[in-house]
Amino acid sequence: MSPTSSRDASQPRLDGEARATAPDRVSAQMPARTGEPAIAYPVKQPFTWWTRRRGYLLYMLREFTAVGIAAWMLLFLVQLARIRQGAAGYQPLGGPLFVAISVVCLALALWHSYTFLSLAGLFMRIPLGDRTVPARLIARAMFGALAVVTVAIAGMLIWGGA
Amino acid sequence: MTHETITLSVTRFDPGQDSRPRLQGYEVPYRDDWVVLDALNWIKSHLDGSVNYRWSCRMGICGSCGMNVNGQPKLGCSAFLRDYLPGPVVVEPMANFPIVRDLVVDISSFLDKLRWVKPWIIRDETAVGPGEHRQTPAQIDQYRQFSMCINCMLCYSACPVIPIEPEFVGPAAIALARRYQLDSRDRAGQERLGTLTGSDAIWDCSFVGECSAVCPKGVDPAKAIQQTKFESTLGMMMPWGGR
Amino acid sequence: MTTHDSTGSRARHVPRKGPNRVLGLIWAGFATAAVVGAFIVPAHILIQGVLGPLGVPSFDRHYGTFARALSNPLVKLYLLVLFACSFYMLAFRVWYVVRELGVPSKLGVGLVSFGLSAVGLIIAGYLLFTGP
Numbered sequence: 001m002s003p004t005s006s007r008d009a010s011q012p013r014l015d016g017e018a019r020a021t022a023p024d025r026v027s028a029q030m031p032a033r034t035g036e037p038a039i040a041y042p043v044k045q046p047f048t049w050w051t052r053r054r055g056y057l058l059y060m061l062r063e064f065t066a067v068g069i070a071a072w073m074l075l076f077l078v079q080l081a082r083i084r085q086g087a088a089g090y091q092p093l094g095g096p097l098f099v100a101i102s103v104v105c106l107a108l109a110l111w112h113s114y115t116f117l118s119l120a121g122l123f124m125r126i127p128l129g130d131r132t133v134p135a136r137l138i139a140r141a142m143f144g145a146l147a148v149v150t151v152a153i154a155g156m157l158i159w160g161g162a
Numbered sequence: 163m164t165h166e167t168i169t170l171s172v173t174r175f176d177p178g179q180d181s182r183p184r185l186q187g188y189e190v191p192y193r194d195d196w197v198v199l200d201a202l203n204w205i206k207s208h209l210d211g212s213v214n215y216r217w218s219c220r221m222g223i224c225g226s227c228g229m230n231v232n233g234q235p236k237l238g239c240s241a242f243l244r245d246y247l248p249g250p251v252v253v254e255p256m257a258n259f260p261i262v263r264d265l266v267v268d269i270s271s272f273l274d275k276l277r278w279v280k281p282w283i284i285r286d287e288t289a290v291g292p293g294e295h296r297q298t299p300a301q302i303d304q305y306r307q308f309s310m311c312i313n314c315m316l317c318y319s320a321c322p323v324i325p326i327e328p329e330f331v332g333p334a335a336i337a338l339a340r341r342y343q344l345d346s347r348d349r350a351g352q353e354r355l356g357t358l359t360g361s362d363a364i365w366d367c368s369f370v371g372e373c374s375a376v377c378p379k380g381v382d383p384a385k386a387i388q389q390t391k392f393e394s395t396l397g398m399m400m401p402w403g404g405r
Numbered sequence: 406m407t408t409h410d411s412t413g414s415r416a417r418h419v420p421r422k423g424p425n426r427v428l429g430l431i432w433a434g435f436a437t438a439a440v441v442g443a444f445i446v447p448a449h450i451l452i453q454g455v456l457g458p459l460g461v462p463s464f465d466r467h468y469g470t471f472a473r474a475l476s477n478p479l480v481k482l483y484l485l486v487l488f489a490c491s492f493y494m495l496a497f498r499v500w501y502v503v504r505e506l507g508v509p510s511k512l513g514v515g516l517v518s519f520g521l522s523a524v525g526l527i528i529a530g531y532l533l534f535t536g537p
Contacts, residue, residue: 040260040268041175041183045325047507052233055372056322063368063498069442070495072450073488074525079453080532083471090468094458102454109450112494113443119369120440122385123392130300146444153448160464160474161457278420322505331420360423365432368501395433398426 062115068108075101117142165192168243169250170201172213175261183261186210187250192243198253199227199238202265215265222378225314229265230254235316235376256319272315275331279339279357284350295347308341308386310379317373317383323366330366331358333373333383340386359394367391435497442490449487472537481533488529496522 050056075093083090120142121135167189175183188209190201199217206213217227220239227238232252243251259267317333318324324332339358342348358364364387373383457463465471474480499518508514 040262041177042260043255043257043325045258045322045507049322050505053320053372053375055375056370059368059370059372060502063502066491066495066498069446069450069491070522070525072454073491073529076449076453077488077525077529077532079465080529080536083468083475084532084536086537087468087472090471092457092466092471099455099458102450102458106447106450106455109446112439113447116439116443119388123388123436125389125393130298131303146447149444150448150451153445154452157448157452157463158461161462161466161470275420326504326507326509329420356424357420357422359425359429360421361425361428362420363423365425365428368505391432392436394424395429395436398424398429399433 061111065108065112065115068105069112072102072105072109113146117146165247168192168201168246168248170198170205171250171252172202172205172265173254173261174213174264176263183255185252185254192247194244196243197239198229198231198236198241198243198251201243201251202238202253213265214263223312225312228256228314228316228319230257230319235319237314237316237378240378256315258319258321258324259315269315271328272313272318272332272335275335276313276338279331279335280350280354281335281338281342283342283345283348284353285347286349297346301346304346305341305344308337308344308381311338311341311377311381312379314378316376316378317381320372320376322370322372323368327362327366329362331363333387334381336363336367336390337381337383337386340390343390355390355394355397358390359398364390364394431497434493438490438493438497441486442494445487446491475533475536485526485530485533489526492522492525492529 050060075098079093082092085091118139121133121138124133124138126133126138170188170190171185172188173183174180174186188201188205190204190209193200199220202213202215202217215227215229215238217238218224219226222237222240225237229236229238230253231238231241232246233254235256238253243249253265255261255265255267259269259271262268311334313334315334317337321330321333323330336358339354343351343354367384367387369384369388371384374381374385377383452461452463453465457466462470464474496518500515503514503518504511
């Protein structure tokens with residue numbers, strides 16, 4: 001056997017005696033393990049995650065606009081069902097409660113229009129020469145179109161009732 | 163009002179001993195120009211050498227020291243103590259990654275996702291020709307913003323989709339894919355688009371948008387994902403769509 | 406597939422390759438519904454829901470004008486689009502948000518949300534096309 005240097009002496013020896021005692025020495029150095037084996041700890045997302053950041057809250061509000069819009073459409077369905085009662089029995093939805101609900105739904109619908117149309121510039125990458133059309137320009141065009149379409153539809157709805 | 167000290171509540175977790183992470187308080191000297199990382203280094207030098215965390219450059223370049231500071235995804239080296247007065251400052255590991263020990267999380271899933279989108283330039287030619295592949299400033303501007311990613315994974319920490327869809331390729335990897343999609347030198351557009359439109363990529367995104375809000379380098383991963391959604395659905399439905 | 410090695414870390418992450426045309430079409434439907442809805446929904450709520458009850462002559466305030474408008478098949482079709490956009494937006498957004506709030510099943514939540522929205526659309530179609 002070749003002479004061992006001082007550096008080798010600090011390494012675990014590979015003779016039979018050392019190999020037999022090695023596991024005990026290792027376990028003596030290790031902290032006692034309790035419960036689960038040593039694996040990475042998985043973290044769950046709490047139910048209230050959306051309250052942690054303003055951006056999360058705004059996201060939830062944006063998604064909630066769909067509820068407001070669909071809720072108002074259900075009221076419109078009620079209106080459509082009522083017309084089946086004939087000319088004498090037809091009673092359109094009205095009253096302060098209906099108007100109040102509609103105002104809330106309108107606010108949500110407008111918020112949907114604002115958020116979605118202002119994001120149109122982010123979705124679309126329209127080449128213009130060797131550049132792209134600025135996102136803000138696309139959003140402005142969308143808002144302009146919203147104003148035109150709203151006036152047109154509003155005009156039709158009122159013209160149909162006049 | 164001057165502050166002598168400030169308290170840091172740091173997550174401690176030893177997988178060999180603890181069944182769940184816990185918070186441990188440390189009182190550190192308060193300095194106006196100290197960031198959370200400075201405070202952690204002071205704790206490690208003076209109070210408790212057993213605290214584990216990743217860090218390297220101290221200047222927002224390496225992307226190693228991502229952590230949750232008072233519940234918000236931050237680089238430890240850019241979160242100034244003065245913004246959290248009077249404390250305590252709660253320092254936790256980045257959310258949405260399994261905790262290995264203390265503030266160190268298991269990032270192997272991200273490394274796999276990154277590799278999967280092939281974030282490098284892919285060319286057709288087999289031999290390297292003479293000269294450079296030149297680009298105009300306008301061509302560089304197409305992707306420059308997406309190329310600023312430092313892989314700090316704060317966007318994964320801010321994304322509420324990652325915990326419910328762990329296989330979701332996620333913001334940074336898709337932003338980097340987009341960076342090469344928009345690079346005039348790259349030739350793997352269709353191949354990468356095929357991978358991005360799979361079941362674990364862009365369609366998992368519900369566009370919360372906070373990936374872009376937390377990015378310390380001003381990258382906009384949400385934009386990369388939405389643009390890829392838009393362009394790929396055009397490509398699926400319109401005969402003239404696609405690239 | 407998720408596997409763990411002895412250290413507990415995930416050994417390999419291999420996302421599924423695409424394109425997934427079903428998910429793409431579901432999203433394309435949402436984008437269309439959301440943009441069309443963004444344009445046409447506010448006008449209806451404003452006129453029919455707010456100004457109509459306050460005295461502006463909206464078409465649905467009286468039986469005569471309402472029935473006359475609905476006798477036009479183009480109006481029926483347009484209103485069906487209005488309902489379709491609104492209900493589809495709801496289904497799509499609920500599909501994501503409910504899962505983000507902790508309900509685990511992608512398919513289950515999808516079937517319920519899109520199913521309910523389809524029921525709403527069928528009711529709308531029935532009322533529109535069998536009414537006066």
